[in-house]
Amino acid sequence: MKHFFLLHVVVLALFGSLCEGKVMMEYIGATGVPVTFDAVPIDGDIDFNFILSFAIDADSSGKAQNGIFSPYWITSLTPGSVAAIKEEHPNVKVLASLSGWSLGDKVLAWYNPKDPQKWISNAFSSLQSIVTTYHLDGIDIDYEKFPKHGNNTFAYCIGELLTLLKNQSVITVTSIAPYHLTTQPYIDLYNAYSDVIDYVNYQFYTDKVRTAKGYLEAFKLRTTQFDLEKVLPSYEINGRGIQGDAFFDALNLLEVSGFHVNGVMIFSADAGSTNGYYYEKKSQQFLLNSTRL
Numbered sequence: 001m002k003h004f005f006l007l008h009v010v011v012l013a014l015f016g017s018l019c020e021g022k023v024m025m026e027y028i029g030a031t032g033v034p035v036t037f038d039a040v041p042i043d044g045d046i047d048f049n050f051i052l053s054f055a056i057d058a059d060s061s062g063k064a065q066n067g068i069f070s071p072y073w074i075t076s077l078t079p080g081s082v083a084a085i086k087e088e089h090p091n092v093k094v095l096a097s098l099s100g101w102s103l104g105d106k107v108l109a110w111y112n113p114k115d116p117q118k119w120i121s122n123a124f125s126s127l128q129s130i131v132t133t134y135h136l137d138g139i140d141i142d143y144e145k146f147p148k149h150g151n152n153t154f155a156y157c158i159g160e161l162l163t164l165l166k167n168q169s170v171i172t173v174t175s176i177a178p179y180h181l182t183t184q185p186y187i188d189l190y191n192a193y194s195d196v197i198d199y200v201n202y203q204f205y206t207d208k209v210r211t212a213k214g215y216l217e218a219f220k221l222r223t224t225q226f227d228l229e230k231v232l233p234s235y236e237i238n239g240r241g242i243q244g245d246a247f248f249d250a251l252n253l254l255e256v257s258g259f260h261v262n263g264v265m266i267f268s269a270d271a272g273s274t275n276g277y278y279y280e281k282k283s284q285q286f287l288l289n290s291t292r293l
């Protein structure tokens with residue numbers, strides 16, 4: 001009886017992991033193109049996450065506000081349009097990404113707040129307000145520049161912020177977006193707070209590998225720095241790194257090399273709108289195909 005029960009649990013667990021939802025992460029709204037959610041193809045069997053780009057701790061001139069974030073994504077992505085896309089597709093979640101590279105021509109950077117507790121509490125309440133207004137589900141972290149000297153408060157402030165947002169049930173999903181020059185501060189964050197981090201949207205296109213074989217090597221390296229099952233392969237439309245169908249050759253090579261491709265991150269829907277969302281469609285098809293294997 002006991003053995004039968006155990007076997008039952010194992011079979012259920014295996015079945016559960018095989019059917020586990022594949023995830024799409026797509027940045028949207030960063031480049032000034034008046035993009036909309038409803039133009040993007042969304043498969044009902046994919047856990048589809050839009051990432052609004054960006055919420056920024058700065059006033060409109062780029063001056064830091066001690067943790068008080070404001071939305072700077074394209075204004076066509078309204079609170080009403082978030083509600084509408086989630087109503088139409090129950091599998092859609094919407095996140096806001098923090099910071100990004102620049103606001104206008106002002107390059108943004110993490111700064112060490114004088115009073116980390118104050119920064120965390122300002123960030124918590126301003127993001128809680130944005131999450132409520134826009135009906136959001138989560139937060140992505142995309143700081144791309146860090147001070148060279150001094151104490152790095154990034155891991156502590158961001159880790160505590162995500163912990164608090166999740167603990168207070170403000171959000172349910174989080175991701176982080178390191179790139180090749182910023183892996184160390186993100187490793188520090190991840191090592192201390194991996195419990196509250198769901199996905200690693202590592203920006204593989206910054207590694208500038210152009211072949212499937214190169215992509216496999218980059219994936220091997222990055223999945224040793226962060227947990228294997230949380231790292232998503234990524235693609236930049238009209239961008240850097242691997243381009244065109246070679247990306248799907250890379251995903252196939254990852255699978256045949258024993259990596260389980262749990263999802264795909266794409267930057268961004270703004271660019272996808274110029275080619276009929278080819279990469280969004282084909283990525284979701286790939287994920288569904290690999291679920292059935």
Ligand SMILES: *[C@@H]1O[C@H](CO)[C@@H](O)[C@H](O)[C@H]1NC(C)=O
Pocket residue numbers: 151
């Ligand atoms: C930097 O860290 C050291 C050691 O933890 C601490 O004593 C010091 O007060 C910190 N400085 C600032 C400016 O936070």
Ligand SMILES: *[C@@H]1O[C@H](CO)[C@@H](O)[C@H](O)[C@H]1NC(C)=O
Pocket residue numbers: 166167168169
């Ligand atoms: C929040 O933290 C408290 C205290 O550690 C814990 O009991 C509770 O389960 C947490 N809630 C969530 C939603 O994580």
Ligand SMILES: *[C@@H]1O[C@H](CO)[C@@H](O)[C@H](O)[C@H]1NC(C)=O
Pocket residue numbers: 248282283285286289
């Ligand atoms: C998915 O599978 C179908 C049927 O085998 C195949 O024609 C298609 O090329 C596959 N698509 C991707 C993106 O792997």
